[in-house]
Amino acid sequence: MSDTALAAATAQIEKARRDSALRPVVRTFFDEETFTATHVAYDPTTRKAAVIDSVLNYEAASGRTRNSSAQAVVDYVRQEKLEVGWQLETHAHADHLSAAPWLQEQIGGKLAIGADIRRVQDVFGKIFNAGTAFARDGSQFDQLFHDGETFTVGSLPAIALSVPGHTPADMAYIIGDAAFIGDTLFMPDYGTARADFPGGDARQLYHSIRRLLSLPPETRLFLCHDYKAPGRDQFAWETTVAAERSGNIHVHEGVPEDEFVAMRTNRDKTLGLPNLIMPSVQINIRAGHMPEPEDNGVSYIKIPVNRL
Template identity: 70%
Template sequence: MTDQVLQQAIAQIEAARADSNQIPVVKGFFDQATYTITYVVHDPATREAAVIDSVLDYRPNSGRTSFASADAVVAYVNSENLKVTWLLETHAHADHLSAAPYLQEKLGGKLAIGQQITHVQEVFGKLFNAGTEFERDGSQFDHLFEDGHTFKLGNIEAISLHVPGHTPADMAYIIGDAVFLGDTMFMPDYGTARADFPGGDARQLYKSIRRLLELPRETRLFMCHDYKAPGRDTYAWESTVGAQHDSNVHVHDGVGEDEFVEMRTKRDATLDLPELIMPSVQVNIRGGHMPEPEDNGISYIKIPVNAV
């Protein structure tokens, strides 16, 4: 069966590479505390912009939040005279809190995530005993993307690609010739994302990665994280489809599905949970909002004991 969504994405990328007006400007902001890259992507003609995977600074020892990372994005948007129309989340992150509500207040834009966030909300709503007041329908977001949903950033064509495996809700956003692929692949010398969170699936992740690798070799890929692979002294977060084909240490050409699943499963079994998974997931399934304050006016993060 022909993957019509993938063919549409390929056609978009090829058209963008043939027309410089369809090439977006991409600016990355690296947060070393969580190894996360937030992107501001814009159409140079209209100045319309999207912010992808924003970071809210959070100190787990005190429970305090701050906005230095988000304010750097605000300063850049204002200095470049950009108009933010989208706040895009590739998935409900387990390693950092989203600053989307803060940025929406400062800059505007629609907050969006993949449609399968409802599955993630259901799973984690039960884990955190969120109660019936917590809606599990994705209504905390302004828009839920389906596989193959087309949209525009100014005059630049864009399309969403469902790439589950790390979580059920992972989306890649293809804007012009640039792909923001969330937690699927990392830089070629670091490999691929884990697949052992609730709803994760290494076999699905392999299929999602191979789908992404059907895009043209020259396609620009922008990572959500970088951890500096052994032997590399600098952080990096831009690659290409061709580079991943040739040298991704986990999923380069020639690595079969069963081989990948065996490797990923064994590797994931050695990994500890991310330090910020409990606050991050509770906040991010709510669209970046804190849990409702209790009767003393304070919001609380729950830590389930002996449950995961």
């Protein structure tokens, strides 16, 4: 990971803090079934937009999908007359299916993820015995971002920062003064992401968090999930670097690396797998597409027995 990338992100955020025209408008849609926050970030001048971490509703018992959560995004984009240029994934989620392909059909946008998705595809391609027909080169996505790579949302500058640890491919997207950081951090009263999935690493997660918390204190942080910490009645998905530095219960300033790694490792041992990990990972490493239909025209999701 490049210090140059972090410096560029810092300069971008500081410039946006001085110029309100460089700050995105953010509208969030929260899916309570999966506790997932989907963000629409747009440039108020050009009305160009990005959709971050969309949700395809999935019923595990029946294997049926529906588009109700994604439809709310489509309705908003059309109502506000936005032009979607990007469908951004912060990582290959293990707790919900991506609706990006369906959203592309409805409202457009290039589908992007971190370039290390190839590592995730390789690991889970083997776990699910996906076969040689499943490409492990990231070609299912339109764009693979590398650390420090820049792009735009209308006239807003944006930069991708690699933040692995939860998975090898986690990416934070800095758009103007707003950082969309996926699962790396939760609200300060809830803590941090787990690091025990295949390819996860608690020590790497610590360094990624410290990287994010090196951004200017006023940086707006938009999270992918919230589970309402004990004593809090409302879901929340927006915080700041300053609030995380001072108040994150797992990794506030002063928490040493070894202490965090021990806490995260021990805590992860107590956690069950997400309810939708089997369908989610299989679909999301395919950029939200279902497995190829079999000779009867039906797509099937595999469940490896005694493997995870």
